[in-house]
Amino acid sequence: MIFHLGLTGSIGMGKSTTAAIFAQAGCAVWDADAAVHRLYAAGGAAVVPLQQAFPSAIVDGAVSREALKQILAADPAAFAQLEAIVHPLLAADRQIFKDTATSDILVFDIPLLFETGGEAAMDAVACVRVDAATQRARVLERGTMTEAQFEQILAKQMPIDEKSARADYVIETDTLDHAKTQVSAILDQIRQTQAKPALGGKTSADA
The missing domain is CATH 3.40.50.300 (P-loop containing nucleotide triphosphate hydrolases)
Structure with a gap:
C-alpha cells in the first residue's frame, strides 16, 4: 500500500x-513550488491559459512571476482567476506523480x-x-x-x-x-x- x-x-x-x-x-517527493515552475516555464501547461487571462504576464514565452506579481498588486481580485487556472494544472501534475512514483x-x-x-x-x-x-x-x-x-x-x-x-x-x-x-x-x-x-x-x- x-x-x-x-x-x-x-x-x-x-x-x-x-x-x-x-x-x-x-x-518520492512532489514539490508544489517546483511544479509551479514547470507550469510557468516556456512550453509549460500554464503559459497559454495565463496568456489569455493576463497577456502582460508572458515574457519570452514563459510566465514572468515578477509581471504576475505586479498584475495582482494592481488588481487583487485577479488572484481568484489565477488560482482557477493554476490549481487544476497543479492537481494534474500531482496526479501524474502519484501514478508514476514507485516508492512506498x-x-x-x-x-x-x-x-x-x-x-x-x-x-x-x-x-x-x-x-x-x-x-x-x-x-x-x-x-x-x-x-x-x-x-x-x-x-x-x-x-x-x-x-x-x-x-x-x-x-x-x-x-x-x-x-x-x-x-x-x-x-x-x-x-x-x-x-x-x-x-x-x-x-x-x-x-
Whole structure:
C-alpha cells in the first residue's frame, strides 16, 4: 500500500531541507513550488491559459512571476482567476506523480497544505517548525526579501502553532541531525503501521 504524507510548514522553517531528507531516505517527493515552475516555464501547461487571462504576464514565452506579481498588486481580485487556472494544472501534475512514483511512501511538499484543505488527500501530515527568531534569521539571511515582505508572507500563512496542532507529526528543524533523526523515526513508524487500520493520534517524531 502506498502511503501519502503531506509535508508543510511556514516560510524559513526548513521544509525544503526536510523534503530532501525524505528523498535521501528513499521517498518520492512532489514539490508544489517546483511544479509551479514547470507550469510557468516556456512550453509549460500554464503559459497559454495565463496568456489569455493576463497577456502582460508572458515574457519570452514563459510566465514572468515578477509581471504576475505586479498584475495582482494592481488588481487583487485577479488572484481568484489565477488560482482557477493554476490549481487544476497543479492537481494534474500531482496526479501524474502519484501514478508514476514507485516508492512506498510519497511525500507532498506543499507550503499551504492546510490553508487549501489539501490535508484531506493525505494519510498523514508532518509539519516542520523552528523558533521564531531562527525563522526570521534564516529568511532575512537569504537576502531575497525585506522584513516587510517577510511579515506580509507570514500574515497570509496559518500560524505555525495551529499547523503543528493539526499535524500528525511535528519535526523540529533546529539542527540537521535532529531533523534527520525525526524523519527516520517517522518513516519507521509509518512502515510499521501501514498494515493497521489507522495511525491514531498525533505522534512526536522524537518518540
